[in-house]
Amino acid sequence: MSRPANPAASPSAVIGVSLKMYFGYERTLEYCxxxxxxxxxxxxxLSGEIELFVLPTLPVLPEAARILGTSGVGTGAQDIFWEDEGAYTGEVGGKMVAELGGRYVEVGHAERRRIFGEDETIIGLKTAAAYRNGLTPVLCVGELNSGSPEEAIAHCTAEIDAALKRAQSLGPLSRTIVAYEPQWAIGAPEPATPEYISAVVRGLDEHLRNLPGQSESRVIYGGSAGPGLISQLDMSVAGLFLGRFAHDPKALKTILDEAATRLAATAGVSPKGVRA
Structure with a gap:
């Protein structure tokens, strides 16, 4: 019998992985x-201190959910349509994602905005579809060009507000994971600096938690994030949204250890089961 994933009511860290379209079916299952x-x-x-989830390509989701669910790892989709069912050729609704075992859905990634032309209206509709179907939206926000933290905060809070305002017009809001991914850092050799990331996320976190229904929501960082980064970030950064740097399970293990060590240091205790 699968045990419930992430038993802690309020996880202290959130680590997510998007596999994008890099792996085939069997390679994805091997990874899972x-x-x-x-x-x-x-x-x-195991304790739920770290909330871990993986977003595979959709055809793999049912088997990925079965494999990962036994170890407390959540799964979900990299996109959904804004309607739950109907004559929408080629699309997949949140209702089916939930039926397949998904608990999360990525919304508004920079690639969806750039390649598929998704605007704030579409992103808000998809966010609403996530809430409606009991899925946690991983709402991606981020400025196009590098600038000051204040400029980034202004840009990203506007994106958050647009998505949640549209969603709220269609139904009740619930927990959201906001993934701050400055577009200029996605796929870059290095992430944004720790000081920059921490300053922006502090602003986003303060803003998000003051919005209706968002007291349990968290802000994580993505954009060329990998091993070594989370230890350098302010505790307002709840965790990381990982891409290619976590496609090696060993690298993901290192990041989990780093997140656990950071939590233990904050609590003033020694982390258990973490090797130096």
Whole structure:
């Protein structure tokens, strides 16, 4: 029997992985098995201190949910349509994602905005579809060009407000994971600086938690994030949204260990089961 994922009511850290379209079916399942093995042996994941989720390509979701669910790892989709069902050829609604075992859905990634022309109206509709179907939206926001933290905060809070205002017009809001991903850092050799990330996320976190229904929401960082980064960030940064740097399960294990060590240091205790 699968145990409930992430038993802690309020996880202290959130680590997400998007596999984008890099792996085939069998390679994705192999990855999920490796991650499940890591998670099943990781005290911070087992206790729910770290909320861990993986977003595979949609055809793999049912089997990925079965494999990862036994070790407390959540799964979800990289996109959904804004309607739950109907004559929408080629689209997949949140209702089906939930039926397939998904608990999360990525919304508004920079690639969806740039390649597929998704605007704030579409992103808001998809956010509403996530809430409506019991899915946690991973709402991606981020400025196009590098500038000051204040400029980034202004841009990203406007994106958050647009999505949640549209969603609220269609139904009740619930918990959101905001993934701050400055577009200029996605796919870059290096992430934004720790000081820049921390300053922007502090502003976004303060703004988000003051919005209706968002007291349990969290802000994480994505954009060329990998091992070594989370230890350098302010605790207002709840975690990381990972891409290619976590496609190696060993690198993901390192990041989980770093997140657990950071939590333990904040609590003033020694992390369990974390190797130096």
């Amino acid at each position: 098995r490796e991650v499940a093995t890591i998670a099943a042996a990781h005290p911070a994941v």
